[in-house]
Amino acid sequence: MSGPASTSPTGVPYSTLIWLAVATFTTGIDGYVLAGLLPDVAADLDVTPALTGQLVSVFALTSAVAGPILGATTSGWEQRRVIMAALSTFIVGNLLNAIAPTYSLALGGRVIAALGGCLLGAAVTGYVVHLVAERHRGRALSFVLGGWMTATALGVPVGLILGQTSWRFPLILVSAVGVIALIGIGLRLPPLRYPSSTLAARLKPLAQPRLVAGLLVSTGVLCASYTCFTYAVLILEPTHPAGWMMIVIMCAYGVASMVGNAITGRLVDRFSPVRVLTVILCGLLVNALFGALAFELAAPVAFAVLSLVWFVLAGIGNGGHAVPQQARLAAMAPGTVAVVMALNASAVSLGGALGGGVGGIALTTGLVPGHLPLVAAAVLAITLPLHLLVARWSRAGSAAAIDPSPAG
Template identity: 50%
Template sequence: MKTSDEARPAGFGALLWLALATFSMGIDGYVLAGLLPQISEDLDVSNAAAGQLVAVFALTAAIAGPLLSALTGRWERKAVISISLAVFVVGNLVIALATNYAMAMTGRIVSAIGGALLSAVVSAYVLAKTAPERRGRALSFVLGGFLAATALGVPVGLVIGQDDWRVPLFLVTGVGAIALIGILVNVPRLHLPALSLRATLRPLTQPAVMGAILVATGIMCASYLCFTYATLIFGPRVGEGLPIIAAMFGYGLVSLIGNIVSGRATDRFNPVHVITLIIGILVVVAVLGTLGLMLPGLAGALAAFAWFFGCAFFNGGSGVALQSRLGDLAPDSMSLVLALNGSGMQLGSALGGILGGALLASGVHADGLVPASAVVLVSTMILHLIVSRATRHRAPAAA
């Protein structure tokens, strides 16, 4: 029997505190990459070693997310959210107070453990606690905190971190602590049906679920194949400094708008169709971007911005539809499959950066990364259509 607190819906107030938690994670996820010179100088390590603070977060999150989601699957959801956010906050505080590289690395691993679980559980909580006809908008609102951080929090963090790289981490710690208090006070409790570990892990044996996760990997691979080296595409056309900052700020803002639009579209249409449309348009954007970048002078610069913001809009909108789709495929193991989705996206980001670097090292011009992303997206579309077709054919038998 549900308690009065569990019967209470997750209204705007509860979603706002969850969005603030994802906002703190968004700042943490990107701001350190822009402060590597300051970190390396302060901790007396090389830039490459400082960069490992970014890499170890992604690696730890990719491994810890699914594992912890499976192990905590029978726990009350608000408690899991609160504990994981507390671990995330403590990890960032350790980094901010670090007196040496080992202490900073330890804090980074701790924050990744908390952040990986938090990301999966928050999305699963929203899907479980929101009426089906409003899930897309609710999920886009909460995930919008992460995207808002890329548009607003990260630029602010980079500015205030120029003199002291620890200041943005204190900012993340403070925002996360405030979100934790708000969640403890305002977010309703939620008990999901208790499943055995074997039942929780069952989605790992379902090709449709794993295929859908690989679709997310493909989209992120295509995105980061270009995003990682965007300055090499923009630099020759618009110069360094302010134009690049404006492009990155615009990318985050347009991604946030795409996230909002996708949330509403997912509520009205089948998430599978929304994903199909997003991948298809991303292919078109890549093809048109390839042609536009061939234009000389101002026309080429404008084409670069149009391509970049087109990618931002539809990449930003893909997360809601992908997570909603996975929630439909494995409603009893949402935390696990969403954690796996997060791991798949981390893997896609890493693969995109590696593939882009390999192409550049082989002599491909930076502009050539755009058509390469189109090839990845076409492959992802084929996989998505195969998975969707197989799922449709099995649905009548399952019914």
């Protein structure tokens, strides 16, 4: 392993990590620019909007399945090269998607981009965890993940604005930014290799029930989030009908996610990740219940305001959970961080897919969109005890490691 890069007074090598933040921004915004352009894509490729939506679904599904496999396979390799190879693959897939003359080629481009994107996310997080001292890890993760959070704020409006001429142009622009990040990574990132281990050892986290339960916390949080986020337009449109209103609201949600990410990044360096995550999960549950009550009881004028408060607070919590959760998972399996981060990326993708499905099922059974915060609260009411169980399990394991003397 190489020595640490030169750091700022805070102990975080921002001049180096900025290129990783740009890379995560690139992959993050790629998932959002298409959200507002699906009708244009459908018309250009001569397929139904529902089929076009599978361009988004196949990206998430490929990431969920391939992430752990690629993470385990490459965690023994030199990590700067892994990051550059993953980003290059993502750029190639994205360009193929941008120039595809047919739906099948566009779908193939999404698969290739997903293979690069899922490996990139895991490799970047593992790189940061190993490069930066533990006392500065939260701030460094927050800085790098801030690229993805910024993408949530800018993705939809950037796609809508730049896509006025062609839906292909935003994808080409994303690829161009990816090339800039690739050059910066090649020039500024120091080489980094994790301690040598066998593939079987790198896959060992899959055999740890405690870690699997911890990963399910990520799935639960994202499931609750996407139960509402996927259908945010349906929930908020009755009181915010103008198209520009939704663009502004989605920007506000993204900015709120960035704020939550920045705050928890600093808190994790001062308090334990478990404590920070506990506060966030409790806050998300209370906010979901607040949203459910607002939709059920508030008068229309009050509802217009309270719904925005609920949505923005949800953005803060959903953006803020990522850093403490990743720091907690890294501490649970420090020897296989790259694999664990790949597994977490899969857990996140699975949660997003489940959230969209849960929300859709709820609506088809007769619930109105305003009831979805209550569904999200139910998911969080399961996730919070699971998180507390994992925390207790971890403390018990730590105590046993400190005092291994046999009973009696």
